[in-house]
């Protein structure tokens with residue numbers, strides 16, 4: 001444990017451990033909560049997040065499922081209707097496509113189709129994102145597809161504090177919540193206030209205040225946004241970095257307020273540019289704050305290509321701090 | 334298990350089954366007329382000919398058991414006890430409908446009666462039913478979930494994934510396949526290499542058997558056995574209920590893919606005629622008895638239509654309601 005200058009005690013831990021602690025705490029706190037998914041138990045989770053939980057909580061509460069994404073996601077929906085609080089893990093977002101029917105046609109619609117009689121308190125954890133040379137079926141950033149759907153909440157923890165706290169908040173939500181965990185961040189560490197607890201799921205967060213340009217990222221694109229802000233600061237440019245945190249419902253107010261201060265906007269997205277979540281951010285700024293802009297909006301997003309395997313090509317396809325810096329400089333030119 | 338539930342499942346009341354089937358048949362015929370008159374819109378799938386399945390399966394369940402159904406669910410909903418006026422109001426899009434008017438014919442819900450829809454994605458309700466049963470198992474409740482779907486659903490991956498999962502975890506679910514031999518215009522043998530559906534279901538390690546789905550008493554008794562099996566922890570069961578729809582797939586369907594002779598052959602096995610004849614032969618249904626049941630059903634429907642038509646429509650200002658939790662202002 002360390003104590004920062006501000007006097008708050010923190011400890012350093014990895015995203016993997018932050019997510020794992022969140023799971024352990026949720027299982028310990030409420031016996032209606034159980035975890036199920038492929039290899040969450042004996043294997044310890046495909047990325048090691050649920051290591052040790054089977055021994056601690058037993059096979060009723062940490063359930064290994066067959067390779068049946070649609071069935072176990074749908075079973076999670078039914079179990080949620082039946083008064084439990086399931087946490088379903090889908091191994092990665094590309095496999096979540098096999099459960100799209102249950103997520104989009106059932107979880108997101110039951111409340112509406114039943115005229116408000118039913119609700120689905122289900123949490124689905126989905127590892128996502130690029131950065132490990134896993135090629136075109138294991139690297140994509142598809143959070144935005146789910147964020148398109150009314151009836152779902154989509155959250156994208158990009159800090160250790162959110163990784164630790166978002167699960168408890170998601171479990172408290174009476175409606176389905178999808179938590180997207182960045183595969184590339186599992187091994188990364190950050191500082192967690194020892195007092196950290198549940199976090200709000202409604203608001204975007206300003207991760208770095210600034211006054212010259214607003215840089216918006218989320219999930220896996222927060223890191224290049226922050227790194228770019230650091231580089232820009234060295235050159236005398238003050239960038240404000242906004243972490244969207246939740247893609248649905250989208251907190252556009254925080255972005256609009258920031259743009260009203262900086263008058264310049266750069267969005268950073270590991271998803272493809274066309275129709276990605278930050279395209280919606282851009283649209284809202286264009287609708288509601290066009291007058292505030294002193295420069296054209298800049299977009300740094302994934303190239304329109306399935307992610308390639310070779311490192312240099314994967315890197316070239318994705319936003320980098322350098323590309324964000326260049327975009328910010330164009331906006332400031 | 335409650336004493337009542339176990340007693341319920343051994344006693345079959347054929348008169349009650351006949352009454353239910355007649356109410357369903359008359360309601361469905363009225364729905365067709367209301368559709369032609371423009372009072373019901375969207376897709377409308379009727380279950381005329383399949384009433385023995387609805388009456389028999391639903392009658393074998395207790396009030397705490399859950400039901401998951403498809404878009405062809407009017408009969409199931411009625412047999413579950415949802416009032417006719419609430420069903421019709423739903424089809425008229427009124428707020429007094431059993432889904433507040435938001436669902437229509439294909440999405441009938443009633444949380445209090447544990448009637449979980451009304452799913453119009455073929456096989457989409459099967460994982461859901463599996464999960465309801467998982468919750469009951471997890472919470473140690475002696476409840477069973479009945480999941481109704483068609484023969485077409487057996488070709489979907491969700492069916493196979495769910496049967497394996499339910500059997501693996503020995504979940505208390507009864508899979509009730511209404512095999513009416515057609516998935517829209519595609520005959521069973523044109524979409525299944527192996528048409529013995531019970532045989533295929535049985536390969537997942539659960540009890541599966543075929544039942545004459547035109548015989549309400551047989552359906553009732555088979556379901557009662559399956560429900561008892563599931564309730565006592567012996568795992569899920571699969572019933573292949575062999576039946577036939579007398580009408581087209583939906584009101585849009587010109588029904589060009591079936592032989593007239595085939596339809597007539599099945600109509601000779603009409604489940605209502607069959608049970609009425611049986612009851613008459615046994616002296617349990619007097620002369621004019623069936624006509625009286627039909628008249629009573631018609632009177633119930635007349636009144637329900639009037640009540641449903643008087644129901645309000647939802648104000649457009651409420652359009653975006655019922656999407657996520659509504660926090661009171």
Ligand SMILES: Cc1ncc(C[n+]2csc(CCOP(=O)(O)OP(=O)(O)O)c2C)c(N)n1
Pocket residue numbers: 405453454455456482483484485486487511513515516517582
């Ligand atoms: C996943 C999916 N595919 C296609 C359809 C279109 N569709 C609606 S009903 C139906 C036939 C289903 O047949 P079956 O399961 O036998 O049920 P039945 O209509 O005979 O009761 C089809 C293809 C659908 N609703 N859902």
Ligand SMILES: [Mg+2]
Pocket residue numbers: 483484485511512513514515516517
């Ligand atoms: Mg069919």
